[in-house]
Amino acid sequence: MQWVGYAELASAVSNAGGLGIITALTQPTPADLSKEIARCRKMTSKPFGVNLTLLPSINPPDYGAYADAIISSGIKIVETAGYSPGVVIKKFKDAGCYVIHKCTTIRHALSAVKLGADCMSIDGFECAGHVGETDITNLILLSRARQELGRLGIPFIASGGFADGQGLAAALALGAEGINMGTRFMCTVEAPIHANIKKAIVEASEDDTELVLRRWRNTSRLFKNKITVEVVKIEKESQTGKFEEVQPLMSGQRGRQVFQNGDKDFGVWTAGQVIGLIHDVPTCAELVERIENEALETLQSKLGFANGNSSSDSAQNAASTSKIEGGKIEGGIEDAKQDQLQANENHPQAQLWGVGEAKKRGSKL
Ligand SMILES: Cc1cc2nc3c(=O)[nH]c(=O)nc-3n(C[C@H](O)[C@H](O)[C@H](O)COP(=O)(O)O)c2cc1C
Numbered sequence: 001m002q003w004v005g006y007a008e009l010a011s012a013v014s015n016a017g018g019l020g021i022i023t024a025l026t027q028p029t030p031a032d033l034s035k036e037i038a039r040c041r042k043m044t045s046k047p048f049g050v051n052l053t054l055l056p057s058i059n060p061p062d063y064g065a066y067a068d069a070i071i072s073s074g075i076k077i078v079e080t081a082g083y084s085p086g087v088v089i090k091k092f093k094d095a096g097c098y099v100i101h102k103c104t105t106i107r108h109a110l111s112a113v114k115l116g117a118d119c120m121s122i123d124g125f126e127c128a129g130h131v132g133e134t135d136i137t138n139l140i141l142l143s144r145a146r147q148e149l150g151r152l153g154i155p156f157i158a159s160g161g162f163a164d165g166q167g168l169a170a171a172l173a174l175g176a177e178g179i180n181m182g183t184r185f186m187c188t189v190e191a192p193i194h195a196n197i198k199k200a201i202v203e204a205s206e207d208d209t210e211l212v213l214r215r216w217r218n219t220s221r222l223f224k225n226k227i228t229v230e231v232v233k234i235e236k237e238s239q240t241g242k243f244e245e246v247q248p249l250m251s252g253q254r255g256r257q258v259f260q261n262g263d264k265d266f267g268v269w270t271a272g273q274v275i276g277l278i279h280d281v282p283t284c285a286e287l288v289e290r291i292e293n294e295a296l297e298t299l300q301s302k303l304g305f306a307n308g309n310s311s312s313d314s315a316q317n318a319a320s321t322s323k324i325e326g327g328k329i330e331g332g333i334e335d336a337k338q339d340q341l342q343a344n345e346n347h348p349q350a351q352l353w354g355v356g357e358a359k360k361r362g363s364k365l
Contacts (some may be wrong), residue, residue, distance in 0.1 A: 004023070010040050025053060183274050206277070255270075
């Protein structure tokens, strides 16, 4: 996370049992990044990773040099994100790193697999930052990832919109191996940002984000404030459509200062819709433990799992799902579907739900 992913937060997340991530480009030079990695090693003995984000920029940073700093510092887990990651993915793979590529579409995920990435971080439209241009939320995107990446044996984690154990349980149910959280970790004791910004997140609702730069196909989800409202106004009303009209308002440096001076309206800063689910500022350890407990409770009470063993119903459901996705629909499942159709057909609401229509057309549920 730009201007947030320093050693303080990465080490706290790793010490809590997660995988902390340092943001490479938050460091002004590759040499500073090497120092930050060394600093993080002093704060945790647990594994942590580094994110390298490749974004369109008038003066792009020397991505190759940042990648070299990551490799020569002995980092073994890298998260890549952004445009044309092929060159850096190759560099990391040649150096024996495990590469998690973060993306917002299945098309990009499949390309990253071809480029050699080991794991995907699937970022739904709810997410903070670069949401992409397809606007697919995680309920669909994660299941599509399960369908497409599952066939290839590529694991994925769910990113965007996660703050609690109910979310983690949902992500696991949809096929993810775990969750990635950005905004939620911003609002922890150890996040090295001003307390006023954490307070602003706690007080915000899920309506308080804004999408900017859609006109230039570089859509970003930001915390809604005076500046984003102005950016969106210019974006809508500009006769010229020139990016230069909003450029000064979008200054990354002013965004950085927001996190230091605590004035939420001083510049633009990134946050996801998940702000609506964040109501406190725990330590990373408290947060991770709470999420684990909530997820376990949810899996046990709602999905019928206990101590890692599934009840027979849940196991059957899981088996049915995978058979459907594998294209082999077996008799038992078909029978169950027919039973369900018949039950629904006689339900007074069936027509409203479209079930009656589906039955008439002979479609499958
Ligand atoms: C303040 C902030 C800065 C971020 N900067 C980056 C970044 O530099 N590179 C990147 O790949 N993702 C960045 N992200 C996105 C997160 O890594 C993550 O994908 C996203 O926050 C997930 O959505 P969530 O906020 O709903 O958890 C940032 C997120 C936040 C909140």
